[in-house]
Every structure is written in structure tokens, then in C-alpha cells.
Amino acid sequence: xxARENILNRLRNGSxxxxxxxxxxxxxxxxxxxxxxxxxxxxxxxxxxxxxxxRANHAQVMETDDLGLAESVVTCLQELGITQLMGSEExxxxxxxxxxMPIQWQPWxxxxxxxxxxxxxxxxxxxxxxxxxxxxxxxxxxxxxxSATEPRSLSLIPPTHLVIIRERDLYPDLENYIAHSPWGxxxxxxxxxxxxxxxxxxxxxxxxxxxxxxxxxxVFLVS
Amino acid sequence: xxEAVRIYPPKPDKVYLFGTCLVDSFSPQTGLDAIAxxxxxGIEVVFPQAQTCCGQPAYNSGYDGEARAVxxxxxxxxxxxxxxxxxxxxxxxxxxxxxxxxxxxxxxxxAFAERVFEFTxxxxxxxxxxxxDQGAATRVTLHTSCAGRRELGxxxxxxxxxxxxxxxxxxxxxxxxxCCGFGGTFSVKHADxxxxxxxxxxxxxxxxxxxxxxxxxxGCMLNLNTTLEYAQxxxxxxxxxxxxxxxxxVTQPLGKADSExxxxxxxx
Amino acid sequence: xxxxxxxFHPNSTAALADPVLRSNFRGAMEFLRNKRxxxxxxxxxxxxxxxxxxxxxxxxxxxxxxxxxxLLEQLEQxxxxxxxxxxxxxxxQQANEIIESLIRARNGRKAVKGKSxxxxxxxxxxxxxxxxxDCIESDMGEFIVQLAGxxxxxxxxxxxxxxxxxxxxxxxxxxxxxPYTEDVDQLIGIGxxxxxxxxxxxxxxxxxxxxxVAETGTLCLVENEGNGRMCTTVPPxxxxxxxxxxxxxxxxxxxxxxxxxxxxxxxxKITTYFNMISSPRKPGEQxxxxxxxxxxxxxxxxxxFADEELRKxxxxxxxxxxxxxxxxxxxxxxxAYGTTYPGPIGKIVSPHLLGLDATKDLPTASSLCxxxxxxxxxxxxxxxxxxxxxxxSNHAGTAEGIVRGAGSGRKPLEALVWKAWAWACRHPAIYHxxxxxxxxxxxLFRFLPSRWKTQRTMPQPAQITLHAALKNxxxxxxxxxxxxxxx
Ligand code: SF4
Numbered sequence: 003x004x005a006r007e008n009i010l011n012r013l014r015n016g017s018x019x020x021x022x023x024x025x026x027x028x029x030x031x032x033x034x035x036x037x038x039x040x041x042x043x044x045x046x047x048x049x050x051x052x053x054x055x056x057r058a059n060h061a062q063v064m065e066t067d068d069l070g071l072a073e074s075v076v077t078c079l080q081e082l083g084i085t086q087l088m089g090s091e092e093x094x095x096x097x098x099x100x101x102x103m104p105i106q107w108q109p110w111x112x113x114x115x116x117x118x119x120x121x122x123x124x125x126x127x128x129x130x131x132x133x134x135x136x137x138x139x140x141x142x143x144x145x146x147x148x149s150a151t152e153p154r155s156l157s158l159i160p161p162t163h164l165v166i167i168r169e170r171d172l173y174p175d176l177e178n179y180i181a182h183s184p185w186g187x188x189x190x191x192x193x194x195x196x197x198x199x200x201x202x203x204x205x206x207x208x209x210x211x212x213x214x215x216x217x218x219x220x221v222f223l224v225s
Numbered sequence: 226x227x228e229a230v231r232i233y234p235p236k237p238d239k240v241y242l243f244g245t246c247l248v249d250s251f252s253p254q255t256g257l258d259a260i261a262x263x264x265x266x267g268i269e270v271v272f273p274q275a276q277t278c279c280g281q282p283a284y285n286s287g288y289d290g291e292a293r294a295v296x297x298x299x300x301x302x303x304x305x306x307x308x309x310x311x312x313x314x315x316x317x318x319x320x321x322x323x324x325x326x327x328x329x330x331x332x333x334x335x336a337f338a339e340r341v342f343e344f345t346x347x348x349x350x351x352x353x354x355x356x357x358d359q360g361a362a363t364r365v366t367l368h369t370s371c372a373g374r375r376e377l378g379x380x381x382x383x384x385x386x387x388x389x390x391x392x393x394x395x396x397x398x399x400x401x402x403x404c405c406g407f408g409g410t411f412s413v414k415h416a417d418x419x420x421x422x423x424x425x426x427x428x429x430x431x432x433x434x435x436x437x438x439x440x441x442x443x444g445c446m447l448n449l450n451t452t453l454e455y456a457q458x459x460x461x462x463x464x465x466x467x468x469x470x471x472x473x474x475v476t477q478p479l480g481k482a483d484s485e486x487x488x489x490x491x492x493x
Numbered sequence: 494x495x496x497x498x499x500x501f502h503p504n505s506t507a508a509l510a511d512p513v514l515r516s517n518f519r520g521a522m523e524f525l526r527n528k529r530x531x532x533x534x535x536x537x538x539x540x541x542x543x544x545x546x547x548x549x550x551x552x553x554x555x556x557x558x559x560x561x562x563x564l565l566e567q568l569e570q571x572x573x574x575x576x577x578x579x580x581x582x583x584x585x586q587q588a589n590e591i592i593e594s595l596i597r598a599r600n601g602r603k604a605v606k607g608k609s610x611x612x613x614x615x616x617x618x619x620x621x622x623x624x625x626x627d628c629i630e631s632d633m634g635e636f637i638v639q640l641a642g643x644x645x646x647x648x649x650x651x652x653x654x655x656x657x658x659x660x661x662x663x664x665x666x667x668x669x670x671x672p673y674t675e676d677v678d679q680l681i682g683i684g685x686x687x688x689x690x691x692x693x694x695x696x697x698x699x700x701x702x703x704x705x706v707a708e709t710g711t712l713c714l715v716e717n718e719g720n721g722r723m724c725t726t727v728p729p730x731x732x733x734x735x736x737x738x739x740x741x742x743x744x745x746x747x748x749x750x751x752x753x754x755x756x757x758x759x760x761x762k763i764t765t766y767f768n769m770i771s772s773p774r775k776p777g778e779q780x781x782x783x784x785x786x787x788x789x790x791x792x793x794x795x796x797x798f799a800d801e802e803l804r805k806x807x808x809x810x811x812x813x814x815x816x817x818x819x820x821x822x823x824x825x826x827x828x829a830y831g832t833t834y835p836g837p838i839g840k841i842v843s844p845h846l847l848g849l850d851a852t853k854d855l856p857t858a859s860s861l862c863x864x865x866x867x868x869x870x871x872x873x874x875x876x877x878x879x880x881x882x883x884x885x886s887n888h889a890g891t892a893e894g895i896v897r898g899a900g901s902g903r904k905p906l907e908a909l910v911w912k913a914w915a916w917a918c919r920h921p922a923i924y925h926x927x928x929x930x931x932x933x934x935x936x937l938f939r940f941l942p943s944r945w946k947t948q949r950t951m952p953q954p955a956q957i958t959l960h961a962a963l964k965n966x967x968x969x970x971x972x973x974x975x976x977x978x979x980x
Contacts, residue, residue: 006581009737009791013562016799055762110779119780120727124693141763153779154726158719176748189575189709189771191781192726198765200719202681204634204650206657207524210681213633214688215719215766244959250928251952253959260963272963275921283911285861287883291915298919326877371862404820408860413945415858417506420948421824422860451949479962 048139048172053223055142059198060211061219071224072097075164078220079105079129084162089131090151093166110153123155129162130155134196134221137167140175143195144221154192163216165196168224233350234308239269240347241303243311243320246278247443248464254479255443258470259312259344265475266352273302279311281319284327285409293327300324300337309340310347312466314373314441317343322376343373344466345382345441358390360472366398366433368405368426368449368462370442379441383465387439390472398433400425407448423452431460439465497831498843501854504829514654518826521653525817528760529868543870550753551872554808557741561798564707564740565789571710575772577785585615588790592617592699592732595786596626599730601696605688607714607721608632609701610648610811611734611790614833614846617699628699629691631720633684640667646827648834649758649813654826688720698724698782702735703810704750705787708743712787714768715754717761722768731773731782737789738798738807750810753870757812793845793897800895802881806841808871813838815865815875821858830855837865841878849886850898856882857902928958 003011053063066074075097079087088108111122132152136145144165148154157163173179176195200215211217240263244256260270280295303309311317320341328334348354367387373379387395406412406422413419427449430438439462440446446462453460470476497504508514533543557564569579582588596604604626606612618639621628630639634651638644641663645651652660657675664683665673671683700721704713712733714721725731741747755761774781797806816822816836827835832843832852840855856879865875887908888900917924931954945951 004581005583005587005791008583009581009789009795010562010565012791012795013565013737013798016795016804017559017562059765116729120693124689138763143763143767148778148781150777150779153781154722155780158722158726176751177745180744180748187571187709189711189769191770191772191775191778193769193771194722195763195767196765197763197767200717201765202633202718203759204632204637204652204718205660205677205680206655207521207650207653208657208677210678212685213681213718213720214631214685214692214723246928249959250931250954253955253957253962256959257962274925274960274964277918277921277924280915280918283915285880285883286907286911287856287880287885287887288908288911288915289884291911295915295918371860371864375863375867402864404860404862404864406820406860408862411857411860415502415505415821416945416947417509418821418824418858419860421509422820424948425824447952448949451952454950455948479957 045169045172048174049169049223052137052139052142052172055139056198056221059142060201061142061198061221063221063223065223065225067225071166071222074222075131076105078164082129082162082218084129086127087129087131087164088127088156088160092151093131093133096166110151110156123159127160129164130157130160131164131166132156134165134167135171136179137172138174138176138179138195139172141195141197143176143197145179146194146196147190148192148194149190154194157194157196158215161212161216162218162220163196163199164220164222166222166224231350236266236351236353237268237308239271239305239307241305241307241309242270242272243276243279243299243303243309243316243341244272245311245313245316245443247447248312251443251447252464252467254476255312255464255467257479258464258467258476259310261475261477262348262466262470262473263310263352265473266354268352271305271307275302279316279319281316281323282409284319284323285411289327296320296324296327300334303337303340306340308342308347308351309337310342310344312344312441312464313443314343314370314377314379315444317341317346317379318372318376343377343379343382343441345379345386346377348469349382349385354389356386356389356469356473358392358472359474360390360392362392362394363437364394364396364433364435365468366396366430366435366438367465368398368401368430368438368440368445370407370440370445371404373441374402383439383441386465386469390469393472396433396435398435398438399429401429405445405448407444409444412448419448420452423448424456427452427456427458427460430462431458435460437468438462439468441465498847498852498855500831501829501858504831505825505858508825508829513656514826515824517654517656518823521647521650522817522823525650525759525813529757529814529817530760532756532760532762546749546753547870547872549749550810550870551808553741553746553750554810554871555805557746558738558798558804558807560742561737561740564742565737567707568705568710568740569789571707572787573710575710576775577710577712577770577772577787580786580788582788582790583792585790585792588615588734588788588792589617589620591788592734593621593624593626595730595732595784596621596697599696599784601730602626603691603695604628604697604699605631605691605695605720605724605728606635607698607700607724608635608651608716609699609734610645610833611701611736612699613645614792615734615790617734629688629695631688631691631724632716633681633718633720636684636688637663640664644828644833646835647813647816648811648838654828688723692720692723692727695724695728697730697732698726698728699732699734700724702733702739702787703754704747705735705740706742706744706747707740709771711744711769711771713747713751714770715751715764715766716768717759717765719766722766725768725770726781729783730786731770731784732786732788733770734788734790737791737794738809750871754810754812757814757868757870793847796895796897797842797845803845803878803895805873806845806878808873809838809842810871811838812870814868814870815873818864818868820860820862820864837875837879838873841873841875841882844882844885844896844898848898848901849882849896850901853886853898853902856886925958925960928954929961 202213284292886902
């Protein structure tokens with residue numbers, strides 16, 4: 003018999019010998035943080051909490067609106083001394099005419115094999131910008147759903163990661179977001195919650211940023 | 226885990242006393258003081274002479290059969306419906322939490338466990354005394370057994386009772402909630418680890434700068450007092466009950482000559 | 494990994510004698526305890542913070558375990574539908590063989606590993622290393638530990654036993670062109686440099702799984718550093734390995750468990766990254782692995798599953814809170830246990846993974862103080878399980894044959910002593926005569942092994958017992974007095 007059959011048989015025998023393990027469905031729900039009370043929090047407070055938590059986790063948060071977005075991005079990059087930015091065509095469009103921007107737009111590498119693309123991403127891409135699908139207020143998290151135009155590497159490999167998130171996409175908590183999520187049972191390839199720049203406390207419990215992922219996370223919260 | 230809110234009965238006329246094997250052998254004074262305290266509050270104390278041990282040592286060592294036999298024999302000694310007051314947090318935990326589990330939650334065992342009260346819990350919530358402190362100013366710190374603390378929440382009771390004594394300054398010690406390292410046979414099977422824990426605990430007790438420490442468990446106290454003695458530290462621990470009885474002036478010390486005489490009588 | 498729980502006694506004695514190790518652990522545990530305390534301080538629910546949340550965590554895990562075989566099949570079905578290939582391994586050996594063959598099939602030579610205790614459990618690094626696959630740990634703590642030729646001493650913080658100075662020397666001596674520095678930012682920078690190189694050129698990324706969602710066929714990974722994301726994004730092949738108990742029924746089961754996990758482990762509301770993987774790279778997508786595999790490992794877990802009480806062991810979400818609060822772990826550290834999972838969780842799970850014969854010293858190495866149970870976010874009654882394993886070890890248990898190696902801890906003399914003791918307890922006349930004699934002769938505790946005395950004096954019984962005192966008092970006193978008989 004295969005390992006699969008052996009394991010499943012053992013488990014089924016185990017289940018059969020103890021069919022009535024004490025459990026109570028109502029029990030299961032206790033401790034659930036009521037969504038109703040969270041919904042009553044004003045958007046302003048949600049927004050405030052979201053910003054505070056991200057900042058507490060060492061993310062930089064810029065509050066802006068549609069008109070000011072491009073300028074915010076440019077200012078931020080200038081302050082960081084970055085002259086080159088990778089991102090999708092959509093975001094480039096959102097940020098307006100590239101000509102007006104004193105930064106060089108870097109598209110996703112389309113030429114070359116995988117190894118060459120990786121080399122570009124690891125060695126010649128100082129910063130990338132992506133959009134966030136949603137924000138989770140309770141934990142100060144950005145929900146990223148990478149796609150063909152915004153690949154996973156954008157939010158991972160370059161040392162600086164810029165994220166655009168709209169205020170209307172804030173959800174009180176992860177449970178609430180999952181309950182409202184549009185994907186149902188067919189999940190996207192990858193969903194990632196990002197709550198700050200990459201960090202570690204593995205050496206003597208001392209927090210250090212930029213362990214493997216971006217050491218700098220800048221969030222543009224668009225009203 | 227501390228239990229959910231317990232409903233306490235009104236103050237009864239009579240209670241049973243379960244002395245525990247350690248009080249029996251190492252500190253009869255604690256038992257006498259417990260009786261004096263209860264009598265002082267108008268409660269008659271019945272002490273079934275056939276009691277021995279709650280069975281916890283065997284249970285903790287993984288001898289369920291032996292523990293069950295001992296538990297059964299002890300339960301039989303408390304037939305009336307009076308509360309059973311017990312002079313140790315960990316034995317209290319044994320009777321309240323583990324007896325039911327040992328007997329598959331048989332209704333009569335559950336009912337028995339319901340009647341079991343650790344002494345300080347009983348004093349605080351059932352007797353509800355008001356103390357008038359008659360002792361001199363002193364500083365003490367409280368150590369409770371882990372079983373008592375976590376299974377019965379007795380740390381709270383001890384603190385609440387001591388808080389009533391005006392001349393007693395209660396001092397916390399570092400890592401209060403950490404185990405003293407006794408753990409019954411653990412202290413023998415893993416003596417090194419146990420000793421390291423006891424050393425740390427006694428260091429923290431000494432560090433509190435108190436005149437003495439009080440506890441609700443003789444197990445911990447044997448461990449700590451012998452560790453302190455070995456380290457040639459003057460600090461010693463005393464059972465909380467004896468401390469209380471002395472502070473409110475109800476204790477009746479058992480003199481040495483007295484004990485010699487008693488022993489001679491009993492041994493006959 | 495070499496597992497040597499048999500050497501618990503000498504190992505723990507040696508650890509106790511190492512002041513640097515003890516102060517490193519004491520400091521680290523202090524830090525983690527405080528972090529956890531703060532993380533749960535602000536949570537308010539109707540029933541009151543931690544108690545209510547942990548009750549919910551327990552309920553979810555118990556419900557999922559109740560349906561474990563069905564959920565595993567559902568997980569397999571949905572993963573397969575999503576393009577994740579599922580493999581089953583009964584033993585470490587089988588898991589290692591599966592992983593090796595997957596790497597071979599792509600001519601892989603270089604592997605990067607995300608932090609995963611289950612791959613420590615199966616000894617994957619060594620297995621692959623012996624067969625020409627270079628497997629590099631990429632979690633900073635794991636990287637340090639691997640460089641030192643050691644194993645993790647904590648399931649969440651693998652290098653917790655080392656201080657910055659020790660790591661500085663390690664880097665200086667083992668990495669090219671690395672000067673000594675105790676600056677943590679610089680040390681992390683050195684690790685980052687080393688490992689980015691590895692990620693870029695790796696043929697395969699290997700990770701564990703924190704939650705596997707049956708309903709959607711999704712693998713969830715929790716981390717702060719980003720190495721898990723690197724391992725699951727950059728190499729063309731991703732192999733995830735997980736114990737069968739990590740499966741949950743649905744996506745909505747994840748948020749409460751995730752919150753309990755991160756708060757309990759490191760005191761964070763959430764980790765920097767929470768990564769949900771549901772398929773390999775789809776057509777049109779620009780990156781991500783071309784192949785994703787999931788290896789489901791039993792390795793003794795089904796043994797724990799077979800018993801209603803022991804099954805609770807499988808509720809564990811590997812947060813490490815029990816070890817952070819354990820007075821034994823705090824003093825001896827993780828290596829002394831000689832098992833992949835140290836501390837309280839290690840004591841209750843290792844007997845199933847390795848057999849009770851090899852691990853019989855672990856269940857007894859506890860004062861049953863209950864600190865672990867108090868903080869466990871899924872309410873595993875660890876002291877009760879330790880007591881139960883002691884019963885199994887003595888072979889006095891009811892579930893004979895369930896636990897491999899049951900009865901191996903039996904000591905005939907010890908068993909006899911307990912039998913005699915129980916007999917005496919049920920024969921009060923004899924018990925009390927003995928106690929009284931011991932009291933007078935003060936010899937009661939002479940039998941205590943000399944080990945008690947290493948740092949303690951002998952306890953002295955009082956001159957008379959309480960029984961004797963009361964008997965006499967009753968005889969002499971006119972006032973109503975404790976009675977022997979109920980009136
Ligand atoms: S036993 Fe509980 S506290 Fe320990 S690691 Fe598992 S979940 Fe965490």
C-alpha cells in the first residue's frame with residue numbers, strides 16, 4: 003500500500019476509535035472579535051490606526067490624493083537619492099507623463115532568460131512600485147496580489163518598495179477582508195500581506211531592518 | 226488553568242480538615258494553627274484520623290492505578306456533606322482537578338471535588354474574616370505553589386488575606402510566578418535542574434529583603450528552606466496559616482517538651 | 494540531524510554549568526515573555542482577551558483535527574487542481590527521498606531553505622548534502638546556526654543561544670573578507686549579502702508551511718525576513734514540507750490562528766510577511782516557481798492522533814510560547830533536549846516522533862508547574878499530557894500499544910515502591926505508625942537519593958505528626974475538638 007493509503011487508514015482508524023471528541027460548535031465562535039463594532043469605527047480612525055501601525059513597523063507613510071500622487075512619489079525618491087523606478091505600465095500611467103518626472107522609468111525586464119532577468123532585479127533595480135489591493139487596519143497590513151503586470155519580485159527583490167493604496171480599500175481586519183474577498187475558492191497564485199520593511203531580531207533580539215526583502219517600505223495612502 | 230468563577234457556600238458550622246502528608250510529618254503546627262483559625266471563627270473542625278495522602282505523588286509520577294486506589298480510600302473518609310478544607314494548593318489541585326479525571330468524571334467524585342477548598346480560598350471567600358493584626362511591623366513576600374496558583378488561583382487569596390494585616394508589608398519578589406523547582410519526584414529525577422530553579426527562586430526571595438517568606442505549600446517550602454539552609458542564608462519560609470494565626474493571636478505553639486510527651490504516649 | 498534525547502541528563506547538567514548560555518537564555522526568554530504580554534494586553538473581546546481568543550484557537554484546531562483524514566484528501570484535491578503536486582511521506586526517510594527525487598528531476602544542485610522545523614525534523618540538510626545537493630539555510634538565525642554546525646535551539650529564534658559577540662567571531666572565521674563586528678545592523682547586512690547571492694542562483698527553494706487550507710488548496714507562510722518569500726518566488730522549483738496536522742478547513746480559520754501565532758511567538762500583531770501560495774506560476778505570469786510541490790509528513794503524528802487525549806498534541810501551531818515560559822527550558826536551553834522540538838512542546842511531541850524509549854527522560858523533566866499550559870494559544874493541556882506520557886512510560890496506562898516504546902521507562906523497584914506506598918496510604922494504622930516513628934527517629938528522608946542533597950540540606954520531620962498531636966489533644970482536652978468519628 004502507498005504511504006498515502008497507510009497514513010489515511012491510520013487516521014481513519016484513529017477517528018473511528020474516538021468518534022465523539024468533545025466539541026461544541028458554539029464554542030468555536032467564542033472570542034471572535036465582533037465585526038459590527040469595528041465597522042462603526044469612523045474611516046478617519048481606521049485611517050489613523052492604519053498609518054500609526056505602519057509607521058510603528060518602520061514603514062514611511064505619505065498621505066496624498068490623486069493629483070498629488072506623482073509629486074509625492076518623486077519627492078520621496080529624490081529624498082532617498084533614487085533615480086530609477088520599476089513598475090507596471092498602469093502605474094506609470096497613473097503617475098502621469100514620465101517626461102515631467104526627474105526619474106528614469108524602468109520596465110519589467112522582458113528580454114533575456116530567467117537568469118538574466120534575475121540579475122537585473124537583484125543588481126540593477128534600486129526601487130520598485132506596486133499597488134495594494136487592500137489594507138488591513140487591525141494589523142497595519144497591505145494586501146498585495148501580484149499579477150502578470152505586477153510580478154511578485156517587485157515587492158520583494160529591490161531594496162526599496164513603494165506601494166500605492168487607496169483609502170477606500172481599507173478593511174477593519176483580515177477576517178473581514180477574507181469574508182468580502184472577490185476570489186472565493188479560486189485563489190490567485192499568490193497573495194501577500196506586507197506590514198513593514200523586511201526585518202529580523204535573530205541576533206540577540208535586536209531588531210534590524212532589511213534582512214532579505216526591501217529595507218525601505220514607502221506607502222502612499224491616496225484619499 | 227484557573228477555574229471559572231466559583232460559587233461559594235455560606236459559612237458552615239463544621240468542616241473537614243485534610244492536613245496533607247507533608248503538614249502531618251513536617252509541620253503539625255500548621256495543622257493546629259489552621260484548626261485554631263477556623264475555631265476562632267466559630268467553625269468546628271473534624272479531622273478524620275485515617276487520612277494519609279491525597280495520592281498526588283503517585284499521580285505525578287505516572288502511577289495512575291496507585292493514585293486512584295489512594296484517592297478512593299481518602300474520599301471514603303469524608304462522607305458528610307461538609308466542606309473539605311485542605312492545607313496545600315497542590316493537594317487541593319489534585320483533589321479538585323485530578324480526582325474527577327482519574328475517575329472519568331463519575332458524579333460522586335465530581336461532587337466530592339466540589340466540596341474541596343484550599344485553606345486560604347476557604348478563609349477568604351467562605352469565612353470572610355476581618356483580621357486585627359497584633360504583631361510587630363514586618364516585611365514578608367508570598368510564594369505559592371504553581372499548581373495552587375494556576376489550577377486554583379490561590380495567589381490572589383493569599384495576597385488578599387495578607388493585605389488585611391496592617392503591620393505587614395507585602396513585598397513582591399522577582400519572577401514571582403516562576404516555579405521553585407520542587408515538583409515532587411522531579412526534584413530527585415532531575416535534581417540538577419530542580420536545584421538550579423530552587424537556587425534562582427531563593428535568590429529572588431532573599432533579594433526581596435524580607436524578614437520571612439510565607440507560602441501555602443509545604444512541598445515548595447521544604448525545597449526552599451533546605452536550599453536556603455544549604456546556602457547558609459538566614460531567610461526561612463513559614464506556612465501562611467501559621468503566620469496568620471500568629472498575627473491575630475490565635476496560635477498555640479506546640480512546645481518541645483510537649484511533643485516529647487505526646488510522642489511517648491502515641492508510640493505506646 | 495543527530496537526535497540524542499537519551500543524553501538529556503548529561504546535556505542538561507552541562508548546560509546548567511554554562512553561565513553564558515544561561516544568561517543568554519534568561520535574557521531572551523525575558524524579552525519574548527514581555528513582548529507576548531504586551532501583545533495580548535490590548536485585545537478586548539466580550540470574554541476577555543487571551544482566554545477567549547485561545548479558546549477559539551483550540552476549538553478551530555480541534556474541529557480541524559476531528560476531520561483530519563477528510564481535510565487532507567480535500568487539501569490534496571484542491572492543491573492538485575491548482576497545479577500544486579502533493580506527496581505523502583510516512584517517515585523522514587520517505588520525505589527525504591521524495592524531495593531528493595524532485596530536485597534530481599530538474600538537475601538541481603543548489604537549494605535554499607526557508608525556516609522550517611519540519612525539515613530539521615527529517616534531517617533534510619544532511620540528507621541532501623550527502624547526495625551532492627548544497628542546501629543553505631536562509632533564515633538569519635538558521636544561517637548562523639548552520640554556519641556554526643549546530644542545530645536550532647529554539648523553534649522561532651534558532652540562534653537565541655548566541656550573543657552578538659559569538660556571531661561576530663563566527664562570521665569573521667567562516668565568511669570571506671569579513672571583519673569582526675558586533676554591530677547587529679552590519680552583521681545582518683553581511684548575512685543579507687551572502688544570501689541574496691544564493692537566492693538568485695538557487696535551483697530549488699524549500700520551505701515549511703504554517704497553515705495549509707483544505708478548501709482552497711493554499712499554503713500559508715508566516716515570516717519577518719522575506720527569505721520565505723525569496724524561497725517561494727525566485728527559484729524555479731518550490732518544495733513545501735509540512736506535518737499533516739497543519740491543515741485547516743477553510744480560509745476563515747486562518748486569521749484567528751495567525752493572530753494567536755504571531756502574538757504568542759514574538760508579540761507581533763502580525764509578522765512583516767504573510768504569504769499565501771495557491772499555485773505555481775500561471776501562463777502569462779512573469780515570475781514565481783514553475784513547479785510547486787507539497788510533501789505531507791506523518792512521522793509519528795498519526796500515533797498521537799489515535800488517542801483522544803494525546804491527539805491534543807497535534808493542536809500545536811508551533812509558536813514557542815511554552816518554551817519561552819518554561820522554567821526548565823529557560824535554564825538549560827534548547828540543545829540539551831537533543832530533539833528538534835525542545836521545551837514543553839518537544840516533551841509531548843517527541844515521544845511520538847522518536848518513540849518513548851528514546852525520549853523517556855523528557856516527560857519526567859518537568860515540575861508540572863503549568864506555565865506552558867497557561868500561555869498556550871490553543872490550550873494544549875501540556876502538564877496533563879506529560880503526566881499521561883509518564884503513565885505510558887511506566888506501562889501502567891490504559892492505551893497500551895498506542896505509544897511506541899511504552900513501558901520502556903518502567904523501573905521494577907520504583908514500581909514496587911509506589912505499590913507499597915499506595916498500600917500504606919490505604920492502611921492508616923501502619924502509615925501513621927511509620928510516620929510517627931520516622932518523625933521521632935527523623936529518618937524518614939534518609940532514603941532520598943543523594944542527588945537531592947547537591948544543593949539542599951536534608952528536610953527534618955517534626956518531632957510528632959499532626960495526627961499524633963490531634964489524637965492527644967482530643968484525649969486531654971475538655972473543649973470540643975477535632976473528632977475522629979462523625980457524630
Ligand atoms: S504547545 Fe502551545 S505554546 Fe507550545 S508551541 Fe505549541 S501552540 Fe505554542
